[in-house]
Amino acid sequence: MRKDPDVSTIYDGGYRPQFHFTPQYAFMNDPNGMLYNAATGEYHFFYQAYPYSLNPTDDKHWGHAVSKDLVHWTELPLALSPDDYGNMWSGSGFIDYKNTGGFYDESVPEAARMVLAYAIVRSGGATGLAYTEDGGVTWTKYQGGKPVLSDGWCADPKVFWYDDASMENGGTWVLLTSGETKLYTSPDLKNWTYNSSLKLKNGTAVSWECPDMYEVAVDGNPANKKWVYNAAGSFYLIGDIVKGPDGMLSFVAESEPLLYNGDSHQYNADISGLQNQGDHAVYATQTFYAAPDDRILSVSWLRETAGALDGSKMWNGTMTVPLETTLRTTEDGIRMYSYPAKELNSLRGDLIYSDTDVPVSPDGANILDGKQGVMMDIEGTFTLGSGVTEFGFKLRQGGTQETVVKYDAANGQLTLDKSKSGLAYTGISSMELRPENGKVKLRILVDSTAIEAFGNDGIAAVSSVYFPDPTSAGMEFYVKGGDVTVDSLNIYAMDSSWKEPSPQPVPTVLTDLTLSSALLTPNFSVDVTEYTATVANSVNSIKVLPTYTGDAAVTVNGVEVASGAYSADIALSVGENTITVVAGEKTYTIKVTREEPAPVPTVLTDLTLSSALLTPNFSADVTEYTATVANSVGSIKVLPTYTGDTAVTVNGTEVASGAYSADISLSVGENTITVVAGEKTYTIKVTREDKKPPVTEKPFLDGLELSQGVLQPSFDKDVNAYSASVTNSVDSIQVKPFYSGEMAVTV
Known part of the structure; x- marks a missing residue:
């Protein structure tokens, strides 16, 4: 008779494991039917249950528990119980996304189309199917429990989908059995065809219980996947599923048997004698079908067959914690790693x-x-x-x-x-x-x-x-x-997983990220963690607005910022500024570049020469000028007056506003001076005059007298021809010139 436990105290202390799964009452062994319902976010975990005894009997059922986090489990009613066809031995669970078995209508989400394949054992071993009409709380046996496969010993069925685009529905269902491990295929879960028997690399047939098979990316590389056959957690083989010319599938082992957990040599496992390793060994390892993110998550039975240690121990049987399995390349080849989820x-x-x-x-x-x-x-x-x-x-x-x-x-x-x-x-x-x-x-x-x-x-x-x-x-x-x-x-x-769990923190996920005065490049995406933005020099600070979900606040440069709210102003220096945004486990960086100040255009407002005047008078829009200097002027200076950031150059040399240039030598004749102010070029053509000969005055007389006679006409300095008359008695005459200046006069 079943002893009903007090569920309020059943998980309190004593010998009860606090974070390993145990049944509330009675005996438990192999994990069965493990699958994930993505429509509800629930992991369904089934197990071999003997609900009325602390020791294994012939009265085998399937126990059932569910969890949303792989940690806190809730027991549900027994899923499968013995019937006229036999006891409920081990099996598997899977999702019939394409409804190939016809157990569901369109009202049931694809991810919720759960099916169980279980062993029916009485005089022999066969396989039956069950489905649910209430999300997994209760289960209906197909055909009232009548087997869908009965071909010798066909127990512990492991069923999974194998993709093949050449097949109807894009693939086929594969079923592995225990005993001599045989491989069957079916398009509809109801009609099965024998394909092959599993063999070791040396050709020896594999005969084992509780088979499991799944595909794993080696080193996380989705382009390099291998199939793993796990023999109840005792050993495993790495290989591939191949299709022969006849269309039949077979598993080709590429590795020798390799140990899974405990008590043998990892790199050259001897599988003889492993079937009954004793109570210390893990056994009946199974994986969750359709686990999120393609994770391979397994649970094993920790063998425990002893009776109660004292009157308080009302259960028998413990499961390992869920483990995540990966394949990694080692110096010895590809090996399985299993680590706590x-x-x-x-x-x-x-x-x-x-x-x-x-x-x-x-x-x-x-x-x-x-x-x-x-x-x-x-x-x-x-x-x-x-x-x-x-x-x-x-x-x-x-x-x-x-x-x-x-x-x-x-x-x-x-x-x-x-x-x-x-x-x-x-x-x-x-x-x-x-x-x-x-x-x-x-x-x-x-x-x-x-x-x-x-x-x-x-x-x-x-x-x-x-x-x-x-x-x-x-x-x-x-x-x-x-x-x-x-x-x-x-x-x-x-902490105990059986106590009322504390609310689990909701991971923080950034859903948007904007800036107060710039656009991110590229546009925000939760998986992109590095961004850039550019602002004008006039923008000397910026704010960040994160939008996110989750319990933990996002930080911007180490300061918490509420979702949908701007951060405090972040000062920007000229050049690159790095802003760090931390959201949960992700760190985002934004590199904001503040531009250099825009240059002020250089404008010439006046232009003068040190020793000449410009012609025409200076105007900013007039770019050509002339000037003349005496021959005695051998050099000249230019004085520009201007505004702007760029210095004016005179003949290529920078000159400050309001200051004279250096002396510019002047040759006789035309000299070109070039003044560059911003985008304008001014030219000044300075002419230095040639050297002139000395100026000499034409000498002239102020007057002219004769000692005898009278000049005709009267003296005029501009008249140079005269006459005079004297008597015969005058045989000589004197001439008296009158003049000023230094000159010689001859008579």
């Missing part, structure tokens, strides 16, 4: 410890002395010094109890040692891990009774349930053989 960070509470660049020696003090934690998220990077054989954390210490997560440098392994953990599951598991450039990264999620450790971003992982006393909470960081530098270490207390 970023959504888990929302549960981080106060920092228990945080420091950087801390040297730790084998005989040094415990840097975590006095620190305590039961639920923690530990994240650190460590540099190994010479001689280091191991280092790590001793967690959940109390009395003789401790759980050790360490890097075993001597053997190159990430190790989870639970030999002193507590009441059950006290084994040791490990996985190969190599330092990268002498460093090891560790991420450890510590829950009350579940622990998961990841090395170097998730290329190695070890996970398990464990059962220390609830009061065991001490911790220690230790090293052996040599010094280790703690490059960085943050230990966060983790």
Whole structure:
């Protein structure tokens, strides 16, 4: 008989994990039917449930829970229950966007067309389908539960869509089975055709449970994708799906089997014996179909088959936290990395410890002395010094109890040692891990009774349930053989995902960005983070107006600004000015260029010469002038008077306004002087006169007298011919000239 739990206290303390999924009551194992409904934003998580027992029985159902954040889960009614055809074993979930199965009409959004493919097991294994008419709360079995595929053992069906433009509907449905892993195809989910059997690279047939297959971009490159076959989380193969000449599909393995989590050699996995690894191992790994942003998100069952440890433990079975899977190129080839989904960070509470660049020696003090934690998220990077054989954390210490997560440098392994953990599951598991450039990264999620450790971003992982006393909470960081530098270490207390969640912050997203007096180049787009703008010199400040959604305020140059409001004035210097806008996780930069001042045009207002007058008189619009100077003037100066930023030049030499130019030599004759003022050129042609001979006056007499006789006509200086008469007795005569000046007169 089912024991109804008190849902108000069921998740309180004790051995109940606080951020790993567990059922409210009874036994749980394989994750099933995981999918994402983009129409409602809900992740649907199904699992193998035995609702009336703490131990596995033949009464298999599908349990069901939903979440919008991968962290806080709400249980819904059982999704599938046994019927006349058999028990409900493992399977998968998917979205029939094109309604190829005909289960939905146009009123149901494409992203909400959820379908489950489940195993029907009684005397054999078959596959059935179910769909929902109420958004996933309840489920209707197709044909009343009658199988759509019954071809030998066809259990644990993994169904996914394979794109092929040459096919009807642009592709086909693919179904993988457990046991001998066979591949079937169907155009409508109801009629299935066998195509091929899955084989290892060496041709050996794969026979395993709980298959999963998905396509992943290698190194995040969408042009280089590989298909991954995951064998229940025990190992994985990397390869491709190919279509043969007959149109049949097959998976071609390109890698050897590679380990997924714990207890084998990562780079050359031996898959023999992995089917039953024991309670410590993860198992039945499945991924969410149609997860947002093409993320590959997986959940695994942390094997737990023991009965109740005390009367308060009403459940059995724990799931890992959701992990994000990527493929990355390593020196050994392409490898899978699985790391806690970023959504888990929302549960981080106060920092228990945080420091950087801390040297730790084998005989040094415990840097975590006095620190305590039961639920923690530990994240650190460590540099190994010479001689280091191991280092790590001793967690959940109390009395003789401790759980050790360490890097075993001597053997190159990430190790989870639970030999002193507590009441059950006290084994040791490990996985190969190599330092990268002498460093090891560790991420450890510590829950009350579940622990998961990841090395170097998730290329190695070890996970398990464990059962220390609830009061065991001490911790220690230790090293052996040599010094280790703690490059960085943050230990966060983790909140419970079962309590009423605090409102999650809404990420801040910038939806528009404008300036008060300029336009952005290019136009604003949320994904473009660098912009430019130009303003005139007259603009000496500017404001920024961000429009955004989200809880955190946008900052402009470090100052918070409300959405739809202008920032304070930001002073602009001449030249480039950088403005920084931070919106959530994005930083935008705006480089605003304030132009240089516009030059004032140079205008000549007067022009004079030092020793001559211009002809005509100066006018700004008259550009040609003349002037004349005496021969004695051997040089001249020009005096320009003007306004404007650019200096006037006289014969190519700058001259200040109101100042004379240097002396300009003048040759005899015409001399051209060029005056440039802004865009105008003025010419002055100065003529220096030639040298003249001395001026000599023509001599003349002031008067002329004779000693005898009278001049005829009377003397006139301008008359130069005269006559006179004397008597015969006069045989001589004297002439008397009258004149002034220095001249000689001859008679």
